[in-house]
Amino acid sequence: MSPDTLAVSIFSWHGHRVLSRGDMYKKNLIGKILIDDPVFLAPIMGVTDLPFRRMVKRYGAGLVFSEMIASRQTIEKCHSAIKAREDYAEEFPMAVQLAGCEPDVMAEAARINVDHGAALIDINFGCPIKRVVHKLCGSALMKDECLAARIMEATVKAAKVPVTVKMRLGWDEAHRNAPAMAKIAEECGIGMVTVHARTRNQRFNGTADWEAVRAVRDSVKIPVIVNGDILTPQDAKRAMEISGADGVMIGRGAYGRPWLLRQVMDYLRSGAVTAAPEMDEISRIVREHYDSILRHYGEYQGVAIARKHLCWYLGNLPGSCAVYTEIKTMQDPEAVKEKLAGYFASGKTGF
Numbered sequence: 001m002s003p004d005t006l007a008v009s010i011f012s013w014h015g016h017r018v019l020s021r022g023d024m025y026k027k028n029l030i031g032k033i034l035i036d037d038p039v040f041l042a043p044i045m046g047v048t049d050l051p052f053r054r055m056v057k058r059y060g061a062g063l064v065f066s067e068m069i070a071s072r073q074t075i076e077k078c079h080s081a082i083k084a085r086e087d088y089a090e091e092f093p094m095a096v097q098l099a100g101c102e103p104d105v106m107a108e109a110a111r112i113n114v115d116h117g118a119a120l121i122d123i124n125f126g127c128p129i130k131r132v133v134h135k136l137c138g139s140a141l142m143k144d145e146c147l148a149a150r151i152m153e154a155t156v157k158a159a160k161v162p163v164t165v166k167m168r169l170g171w172d173e174a175h176r177n178a179p180a181m182a183k184i185a186e187e188c189g190i191g192m193v194t195v196h197a198r199t200r201n202q203r204f205n206g207t208a209d210w211e212a213v214r215a216v217r218d219s220v221k222i223p224v225i226v227n228g229d230i231l232t233p234q235d236a237k238r239a240m241e242i243s244g245a246d247g248v249m250i251g252r253g254a255y256g257r258p259w260l261l262r263q264v265m266d267y268l269r270s271g272a273v274t275a276a277p278e279m280d281e282i283s284r285i286v287r288e289h290y291d292s293i294l295r296h297y298g299e300y301q302g303v304a305i306a307r308k309h310l311c312w313y314l315g316n317l318p319g320s321c322a323v324y325t326e327i328k329t330m331q332d333p334e335a336v337k338e339k340l341a342g343y344f345a346s347g348k349t350g351f
């Protein structure tokens with residue numbers, strides 16, 4: 001299916017259209033990108049790589065976001081900083097998230113990623129880590145609305161696909177400017193705003209303030225997505241009710257549960273919580289995800305990268321402590337797979 005032929009629909013959790021197809025085209029909110037359900041996988045550095053995104057997509061997600069990519073690195077070493085065109089095409093529609101503070105560099109990086117098959121470009125105004133904010137990127141841009149606006153304008157102009165923004169509530173308690181930033185974003189032609197409902201200074205501490213997202217929702221007409229601490233289908237519904245947001249973005253809740261977004265979509269549509277996969281399906285998922293990581297990164301790097309995913313999968317399963325303790329120091333992928341197969345066949349799982 002070519003991007004040009006895709007229809008657009010965004011549904012709210014109670015089944016009503018938040019934005020009709022006509023509205024979407026008229027307002028040019030997210031272009032012609034098909035969003036069946038407003039349940040999105042968050043960009044998470046070191047986690048939402050291609051193998052994980054594919055596992056999540058298999059069950060279903062409105063949209064998946066790449067890990068943050070540095071815009072300058074993209075234009076300087078474009079071959080290593082971005083994945084092959086085929087990768088993005090297979091995941092269509094997917095959003096590539098860019099970080100940077102130079103409008104022309106962000107614009108060029110957006111162009112390169114679109115050429116490589118990105119269906120949307122997302123701009124990072126939320127990253128709290130020191131080495132990013134010291135370069136005036138990520139959440140530091142919430143303190144400089146003028147520069148943020150120039151970045152958004154340049155990226156929108158260059159991208160030729162919808163551009164979205166992910167931000168926090170503000171820099172700190174005294175500067176919660178997300179509603180103003182969202183308004184600026186809308187004026188710059190941004191198609192959707194996602195808000196991680198914490199300030200930069202909170203990093204990941206405390207709890208996400210879903211209520212505060214309501215002011216952002218009220219300040220703009222473009223879709224607003226609420227993010228932070230959504231771990232269950234019921235959380236998703238509550239976050240949308242409390243914030244008035246048009247959809248949810250889920251990050252850490254999907255660790256070891258790539259099917260969670262499917263469960264959220266089902267719950268928002270029907271009010272019923274669908275069961276997690278049976279143990280034999282989980283066993284297949286773990287095996288496939290593992291193989292996919294090895295293929296993507298090569299065996300040496302892959303074995304190390306896969307460990308955290310195995311920890312998350314097994315952490316959700318009974319009787320898995322001993323097997324994880326053994327696996328976490330193993331270097332040979334075949335031995336790891338054998339251990340996993342033994343665990344899933346042993347009946348220790350309680351299934």
Ligand SMILES: Cc1cc2nc3c(=O)[nH]c(=O)nc-3n(C[C@H](O)[C@H](O)[C@H](O)COP(=O)(O)O)c2cc1C
Binds near residue numbers: 126249250252
């Ligand atoms: C390890 C880690 C890496 C992250 N990397 C990114 C990133 O690259 N880009 C981004 O916008 N947010 C990033 N985030 C923030 C998440 O996208 C999300 O906003 C945050 O985790 C809150 O949502 P959650 O509670 O559903 O995980 C990261 C979060 C974590 C924990």
